[in-house]
Amino acid sequence: MMKVLYDSDVFSNQTFGGISRYFVELINNLPPEWTPELSLWASENEYLSLLHKPQWHIPLRHFPEHRKLYRAINGISDRRLLKKGDYDIFHTTGFNPYFIDRVRTPYVATVHDMIYLDNYRAGTLKKEIVDGIEKVIFNADRIIAISESTRRGLLEAYPQINPDRVDVVHHGFATPCVDLPAPTWLPRNYLLFVGQRGDYKNFDNFFKAYTILARRDETLRLLCTGRPFNRGERDMIARSGLESRIDCRFVPTDQLDAVYAGARAFIFPSRKEGFGMPILESFAAGCPVILSDASCLPEVAGSAGVYFNPDSPEDIAEKIGKVIYDNNFRDTKIAEGRERLKSFSWEKCGRETAAVYNKTLGI
Numbered sequence: 001m002m003k004v005l006y007d008s009d010v011f012s013n014q015t016f017g018g019i020s021r022y023f024v025e026l027i028n029n030l031p032p033e034w035t036p037e038l039s040l041w042a043s044e045n046e047y048l049s050l051l052h053k054p055q056w057h058i059p060l061r062h063f064p065e066h067r068k069l070y071r072a073i074n075g076i077s078d079r080r081l082l083k084k085g086d087y088d089i090f091h092t093t094g095f096n097p098y099f100i101d102r103v104r105t106p107y108v109a110t111v112h113d114m115i116y117l118d119n120y121r122a123g124t125l126k127k128e129i130v131d132g133i134e135k136v137i138f139n140a141d142r143i144i145a146i147s148e149s150t151r152r153g154l155l156e157a158y159p160q161i162n163p164d165r166v167d168v169v170h171h172g173f174a175t176p177c178v179d180l181p182a183p184t185w186l187p188r189n190y191l192l193f194v195g196q197r198g199d200y201k202n203f204d205n206f207f208k209a210y211t212i213l214a215r216r217d218e219t220l221r222l223l224c225t226g227r228p229f230n231r232g233e234r235d236m237i238a239r240s241g242l243e244s245r246i247d248c249r250f251v252p253t254d255q256l257d258a259v260y261a262g263a264r265a266f267i268f269p270s271r272k273e274g275f276g277m278p279i280l281e282s283f284a285a286g287c288p289v290i291l292s293d294a295s296c297l298p299e300v301a302g303s304a305g306v307y308f309n310p311d312s313p314e315d316i317a318e319k320i321g322k323v324i325y326d327n328n329f330r331d332t333k334i335a336e337g338r339e340r341l342k343s344f345s346w347e348k349c350g351r352e353t354a355a356v357y358n359k360t361l362g363i
Helices: 009-013 018-029 046-050 066-084 115-121 127-139 148-157 203-214 231-240 253-262 277-284 297-304 313-324 327-341 346-361
Strands: 002-006 034-038 089-092 107-111 142-145 166-168 190-194 221-225 246-249 265-268 289-292 306-308
Touching: 002 346, 009 018, 009 066, 018 034, 018 046, 018 346, 089 346, 107 127, 107 346, 115 127, 142 148, 142 346, 148 166, 166 346, 190 203, 190 253, 190 277, 203 221, 203 231, 203 313, 221 253, 253 277, 265 277, 265 313, 277 289, 277 297, 277 327, 289 297, 289 313, 297 327, 306 313, 313 327
Parallel strands: 002 034, 002 089, 089 107, 107 142, 142 166, 190 221, 190 265, 221 246, 265 289, 289 306
Antiparallel strands: none
16 A cells, blocks of 8 residues: 655645646545545545545634645645655645655656746746746656646757656546536526636637627627626726626536526637646537637547637637537537547546556655
């Protein structure tokens, strides 16, 4: 029996988020020959409740500086367990290099995307944060990339990394068990955009494509989930004259499947992603996916996706129209999406990650 230690880093910082969900699912799905240990004393992360063997975690929401407090409390646990050395391999959940002089075994790091370099070049990420990320990556015994696209980006950015040290392990997917009725506020005929809308998410070009279609089809609406529109987005929508047909809402996780299922199509115009979990969420809900021919998106969606040039609103509009106005084609893509979904499972992710651990240890 081998033991892998995971630190608290991501769970001290995320209430929701793909990275913390990834580590919870990984811990749940490691093969039986590997015993996971999660170093954690305090967290408000929502996904911890999904652990098959729940950790002791205390939601300290009433503290105004709770995340600083979490990091301080959990840091004690991290340092104690690292020093104790009762583990065969260490898998960091973040990119704080605090552990490098403390870890007593080989360690693995997972690279989720290379967007942090874009943020640094744009001046929105401090150099010391990038230095810390790079220290963790450069010193790792092995690196997991969550897509081939991420692996290529990593090796292009850092040619000094030996490609043999980097393994691709895709995320998995668990079909939601919640089967709630569709929210009564859902429109009858809508396109769906999920999540963040800034920068590389390419919302502006998608919105231009929507206006092309909306002027031809007075029934077509746009639903966005996530944070409310910012000032620039509100101004853009006002100039279009389509305010009454556009909505932005926070959608609870247990309602998201119904929101996907009710849409004529899910649009994913992003220019850069690490993996693209919304693609699989859409496939699972029986919603066709129309997306950029960029980054890792074709790697994840395969032939089940309908692809457009992310820099061409006209092409985006054409591909959307092809799906939503041809029911036979739409039904074909829905069926292909459900078939494509079978290629991704958390059990497979756990098995392939354990193989990386074995490779790291020379087993």
